[in-house]
Amino acid sequence: MADMASMLDVSVWRGADEGRFVSYPVPRRENQTVLDVVTYVQRRLDATLAYRFSCRVGMCGSCAMTVNGVARWTCRTHVGRVAKDGRLRIAPLRNMPVIKDLSVDMAGFFAKAARAKGAFRPTADRTADFAVIAPDSPRRRRADAAIECIGCGVCYASCDVVTWNPDYLGPAALNRAWTLVNDERDGGNRERLAAVAGDAGCHACHSHQSCMERCPKHLNPTESIAGLKRATVLAALTGKL
Amino acid sequence: MRPFRLAGGSRDHPAYWAFAVHRLSGLLLVLFLPAHFYVLSRAIQGAAALDAVLAWTEGPLVKAAEVGLILLLAAHLTGGLRLLAVEFLPWRDWQKTLIAVTAGVSLLIGLGFLINVA
Ligand code: HEM
Ligand code: SF4
Numbered sequence A: 001m002a003d004m005a006s007m008l009d010v011s012v013w014r015g016a017d018e019g020r021f022v023s024y025p026v027p028r029r030e031n032q033t034v035l036d037v038v039t040y041v042q043r044r045l046d047a048t049l050a051y052r053f054s055c056r057v058g059m060c061g062s063c064a065m066t067v068n069g070v071a072r073w074t075c076r077t078h079v080g081r082v083a084k085d086g087r088l089r090i091a092p093l094r095n096m097p098v099i100k101d102l103s104v105d106m107a108g109f110f111a112k113a114a115r116a117k118g119a120f121r122p123t124a125d126r127t128a129d130f131a132v133i134a135p136d137s138p139r140r141r142r143a144d145a146a147i148e149c150i151g152c153g154v155c156y157a158s159c160d161v162v163t164w165n166p167d168y169l170g171p172a173a174l175n176r177a178w179t180l181v182n183d184e185r186d187g188g189n190r191e192r193l194a195a196v197a198g199d200a201g202c203h204a205c206h207s208h209q210s211c212m213e214r215c216p217k218h219l220n221p222t223e224s225i226a227g228l229k230r231a232t233v234l235a236a237l238t239g240k241l
Numbered sequence B: 001m002r003p004f005r006l007a008g009g010s011r012d013h014p015a016y017w018a019f020a021v022h023r024l025s026g027l028l029l030v031l032f033l034p035a036h037f038y039v040l041s042r043a044i045q046g047a048a049a050l051d052a053v054l055a056w057t058e059g060p061l062v063k064a065a066e067v068g069l070i071l072l073l074a075a076h077l078t079g080g081l082r083l084l085a086v087e088f089l090p091w092r093d094w095q096k097t098l099i100a101v102t103a104g105v106s107l108l109i110g111l112g113f114l115i116n117v118a
């Protein structure tokens, strides 16, 4: 029989936007991730628990939840790092409607990537030769620094400006737009800069840096948004907006 | 009940505290501004009127409030300059240290003023 030291006291959000925390005892294991804990609850204690994951190795961005008050990717978050005195409080991500338990509706989050013109706009067709871009050119480096986003929504859930203004495009969508602003092959920047310059765009960001603080990929959306602030102001001053 | 909506965890880092200080100091400065204009307006009413207010500012409580005000202004000024650096200069990691620098500089300015009025 497991003693108290080898058990975790896990409370998990059950319900939708209205709901409550339900407590589950989960055995403590070595090298256990928060996703392992949630999976244990669902497989062994209550099969009706709804949550999302796919890759389990930090690639797909589907497993993000609020763990002890902080948004995290649960598959790469070790229990040892976050469980204060063996307690875990697991809730759905903030700033998105809850579908059920730990699953949130990310449709609005992804729609904002489209609204920020986050899709590549090619300037060449398939008959054209490869674009040659020097790896150390400034624009390539700026795109590189921001490109590894897995769309997990952790930054979006951590951003107070999203909470205050639900229309705000948010760190991930703006970060994505910034990678394309720096893409030599892309031809959509006029529309893109116009799309991110509005009321709910880059200038709404207060540089809280919660996004950068929490991004599991260690990206810096604050920097990308600052880049958009400069680019949109420059475009406006030169009559290109 | 929506306890998880409380964002406590996502706000617990220096850049967010810096934002909170900036907003609080900005709002308090807005409150101070009318008082400041009132005192200045006394000058137009003549030397006696101004002197009456200035005599009032000699009190210890007012002195203490003045130091607080200088601190607010210093914190808001240095914090504002930091934000401008973060947003208009290319990102560098030293910008994290800037928060500590702004806090230090504002405290120094406040202390300097305290020594002067004391
Ligand atoms: C001394 C030079 C000053 C500088 C460099 C400065 C800089 C700034 C900056 C950069 C912001 C934007 C902050 C953000 O995006 O969150 C700001 C906001 C603000 N400032 Fe100043 N400011 C100065 C003086 C003042 C004064 C004298 C007042 C009061 C009368 C004031 C009141 C405010 C207020 C109320 C805000 C809004 C706070 C917020 O949105 O969080 N500022 N300031
Ligand atoms: S830096 Fe901007 S986008 Fe990032 S959390 Fe703060 S307000 Fe949101």
Ligand code: SF4
Pocket: A148, A149, A150, A151, A152, A153, A154, A155, A156, A171, A172, A175, A214, A215, A216, A217, A218, A219, A221
């Ligand atoms: S920027 Fe970071 S936190 Fe935000 S969605 Fe992309 S990977 Fe997740």
Ligand code: FES
Pocket: A053, A054, A055, A056, A057, A058, A059, A060, A061, A062, A063, A064, A073, A074, A075, A076
């Ligand atoms: S399950 Fe894919 S990132 Fe966590």
